[in-house]
Structures are given as C-alpha cells and as structure tokens.
Amino acid sequence: MAQQTQPTITLEEALHMGYRHHQVGELQQAKHIYERILSAVPQQPAALSMLASVAYLEGDEIQAEAYRDQALKSYSAVLHQQPGQLAIRAALVNQLLAADRVREAQDLIEYLQLPLxxxxxxxxxxxxxxxxxxxxxxxxxxxxxxxxxxxxxxxxxxxxxxxxxxxxxxxxxxxxxxxxxxxxxxxxxxxxxxxxxxxxxxxxxxxxxxxxxxxxxxxxxxxxxxxxxxxxxxxxxxxxxxxxxxxxxxxxxxxxxxxxxxxxxxxxxxxxxxxxxxxxxxxxxxxxxxxxxxxxxxxxxxxxxxxxxxxxxxxxxxxxxxxxxxxxxxxxxxxxxxxxxxxxxxxxxxxxxxxxxxxxxxxxxxxxxxxxx
CATH class of the missing domain: 3.40.50.300 (P-loop containing nucleotide triphosphate hydrolases)
Incomplete structure (x- = not known):
C-alpha cells in the first residue's frame, strides 16, 4: 500500500491559518502554527510578531518583548537585503511606531511608497x-x-x-x-x-x-x-x-x-x-x-x-x-x-x-x- 503524504501548504497559507485562529481567540492553536512556521523558516518576522501578540495576550510580557525585538531585527535584516519590499518596509515602520521607536520609523517612512x-x-x-x-x-x-x-x-x-x-x-x-x-x-x-x-x-x-x-x-x-x-x-x-x-x-x-x-x-x-x-x-x-x-x-x-x-x-x-x-x-x-x-x-x-x-x-x-x- 502506497504511503500517504501530508499535503504541503505555502508560508502565506500557514500564516493565514494562524491568523484565523488568532482573530477568534484560539490562541493556543495560533501559537502552535506560528511556532511550526519558525521551525521551518527561522526568524520569519511575521510569525515572530504574531507570537509577541499572543504572548502579550497571555500575560507573558517578557517573552512578548523578546519576540517583538526579534521581529524588528528580522524585518530590518530582510529590508536591508531587499530595500524595495514595500510590505516589509510598511510592517517595520508600523511595528517601530508600536514599540515607541518613532524616530527610526520616521527615517524609514520617507521612502515608504504606500499608495492611497x-x-x-x-x-x-x-x-x-x-x-x-x-x-x-x-x-x-x-x-x-x-x-x-x-x-x-x-x-x-x-x-x-x-x-x-x-x-x-x-x-x-x-x-x-x-x-x-x-x-x-x-x-x-x-x-x-x-x-x-x-x-x-x-x-x-x-x-x-x-x-x-x-x-x-x-x-x-x-x-x-x-x-x-x-x-x-x-x-x-x-x-x-x-x-x-x-x-x-x-x-x-x-x-x-x-x-x-x-x-x-x-x-x-x-x-x-x-x-x-x-x-x-x-x-x-x-x-x-x-x-x-x-x-x-x-x-x-x-x-x-x-x-x-x-x-x-x-x-x-x-x-x-x-x-x-x-x-x-x-x-x-x-x-x-x-x-x-x-x-x-x-x-x-x-x-x-x-x-x-x-x-x-x-x-x-x-x-x-x-x-x-
């Protein structure tokens, strides 16, 4: 009998699966998916950001800040390699503002070509x-x-x-x-x-x-x-x-x-x-x-x-x-x-x-x- 293989999904599909659980308050399911993403793609910035959000909601502020700081470093590294990535620049600007790092966000926002x-x-x-x-x-x-x-x-x-x-x-x-x-x-x-x-x-x-x-x-x-x-x-x-x-x-x-x-x-x-x-x-x-x-x-x-x-x-x-x-x-x-x-x-x-x-x-x-x- 042929061995069945698990269907593969893309990174974006996995993230959106986590988002769906996250948005309805199913934090443990969302957390599990985000952690699985990190095991496959270490330092993936969106997954790190979502884990920070979950940790804040669970009351673990130390872990949340650690995830948040890792996400900011990861977004910065990706943007350094791919400065034309609009979504990455926007995410980094937004999360720098959230972290009260306004001056850094302002330096990046001058080159943020977001359309109306x-x-x-x-x-x-x-x-x-x-x-x-x-x-x-x-x-x-x-x-x-x-x-x-x-x-x-x-x-x-x-x-x-x-x-x-x-x-x-x-x-x-x-x-x-x-x-x-x-x-x-x-x-x-x-x-x-x-x-x-x-x-x-x-x-x-x-x-x-x-x-x-x-x-x-x-x-x-x-x-x-x-x-x-x-x-x-x-x-x-x-x-x-x-x-x-x-x-x-x-x-x-x-x-x-x-x-x-x-x-x-x-x-x-x-x-x-x-x-x-x-x-x-x-x-x-x-x-x-x-x-x-x-x-x-x-x-x-x-x-x-x-x-x-x-x-x-x-x-x-x-x-x-x-x-x-x-x-x-x-x-x-x-x-x-x-x-x-x-x-x-x-x-x-x-x-x-x-x-x-x-x-x-x-x-x-x-x-x-x-x-x-």
Missing amino acids: NPLRAKPEEFQRRREASRKRGLPPIIINTIPKSASESIWNRLAQGLGMAQCHLSIGLFPHCTAVPHRLDEFGQGGIISKEHIAPSPFNVEVLHRAGVRKLVVHLRDPRQTTLSWAHFVRDDISKTLLGPLWRQSCPPAAVLNADLSQQLDWCIDNYLPLAVDFMRGWQEIAADPARPIDILFQTFEGFRTEPDAYFARTLEFYGIDKSLFAEDAEAEVVHLRKGALDEWREVYTGEQQRRANAIVGPDLLDAFGWTA
Whole structure:
C-alpha cells in the first residue's frame, strides 16, 4: 500500500491559518502554527510578531518583548537585503511606531511608497469622485481627530455632502499615527477628504506642509469621555486585532483586559488619558505659534452634537467652500459610535477616578474647549 503524504501548504497559507485562529481567540492553536512556521523558516518576522501578540495576550510580557525585538531585527535584516519590499518596509515602520521607536520609523517612512487606499468606494468610484471634486475646486481636507470622538460619522457626512473621495494618509495607531509622505503628495492635489489621528509632531507638520496642506481641522472631545469610550473599544476591538496588543502605550496588559471595567478605567485614566491630553496640548501649541505653517480650526464633538449645522458651516467657511456645494441632507454611514453621550463618564467614573481625571486634564484645557469639571 502506497504511503500517504501530508499535503504541503505555502508560508502565506500557514500564516493565514494562524491568523484565523488568532482573530477568534484560539490562541493556543495560533501559537502552535506560528511556532511550526519558525521551525521551518527561522526568524520569519511575521510569525515572530504574531507570537509577541499572543504572548502579550497571555500575560507573558517578557517573552512578548523578546519576540517583538526579534521581529524588528528580522524585518530590518530582510529590508536591508531587499530595500524595495514595500510590505516589509510598511510592517517595520508600523511595528517601530508600536514599540515607541518613532524616530527610526520616521527615517524609514520617507521612502515608504504606500499608495492611497480608497475607502467606502471601489477604485473606479474613488477616482471618479476625486476628479469631480477637483474640477469643482474642492481642496484637500483633513479632519484630524482624537480617537472615540464620533469623527468617523462626521467625516462620512462631509464626504457624502461634498461628493469627495475618502482615504487614510497615515500609518500606525494612536498615539503615534504618522503621515506617509508619498500618500500626502498625492492627497495634496485635492479632491479627497481624510480622517486621521495624526500626532502633533514637527515631522508630521513638515510632511503636511511639504505636500501643500495649509489648513487642518482638529476635532476634539472631552478627553474624560473619550477615555471611557477607549476602555470599551480597546477591550472589545483593538486588543482582538492581530497587532493591536503590540501597542503598549494604548493597549492595556492582559491582567487589565481580563479585569472588570472599573480596573480597566483605572489603567486608561493613568495611561491613556495623558496621551489624549498630550495630543490636544500639542496641537494647541502648534496653533498658537505665529510661525506655524498650517492654519488650524478646532472643532468639538460637543459643538457638533448641539449645533451640527453650525459645525459644518464653520468647516466649509474655514476651507473657503461655498455652502451651496454641500448637500445637507446627504445620508452617511454611522460607524464606531457606541453611545454618543456627552457626559457619560460622570455616571461611570468613581469619585476618585473623576478627581484623578480632572487633575490630568487640567482646568486650562477644560476652559479652552468649554468642558466643565
């Protein structure tokens, strides 16, 4: 009787098999597959990254950091040998940002030739909307937002109302979302509206200015509320993505993810809220600089919630867009909107959590945007 042979699969097929287990929480099955890949292809960077993610979710941070560091070295080695590998460069940039090695990521991102990624439209429709918007003289628009500020729905409403194309321009997650110069160069030609969480860094401001971006809407929300929403989002969404657990600044450790909401809020108030405050203050400082190369309009979710028509009117006026070009009755997809409440945090935070949160935000920031202690 002839001996049966096991069917062979490619490296990509094996990785995707691991990803499928990983994404549904079957961590041991995923881990076994990633380890098998490493036994066949030592130092395979994607498998190392996934093992780091699994280890973080299992609470083994020492092992996770070891895998992460090995993955970064492996990605760097592959890129050195094959500098034209776009996927490798993008993965390395993304994971350097996750590891808080921002300067190294910025050095690599200058040569990252990522194309624009059409959203909510097929490439043909994206191009049609872009060209039609350019012919009507619509400028490039960026709504740069603090996460969990209902900005996705506002962005969709503006895009539909103006008939503009939509895409993202950055790489990474909050707090290190970084503008991709190649994408910005194309975006600067107009006809596109983007929603971002771009960090207030000199590098990002320079990339925006170099691409011809002269105006920026910075959309904010009471950071005590966004922190509450982030606690839900990071637990139910970000931590369950393949690479989300690698973002240690904004993704809690396993013990916190598996704890109750109050303990998750404690971690988010102490660790995430300061990042949100830094984001807001950073853009405030840029806006206050007389030598700033970009004009900034601050908008808030609270302003949108109470006076949506005035919110859109301010945005159109800021960009010099005739209001007749905006279809106010345009329907738009509502995305990632958990409740949309204004002050839910007051009902959920304990008294001690409220005290700590108010101290982190500070009275000057509260006053600047009309939020109350």
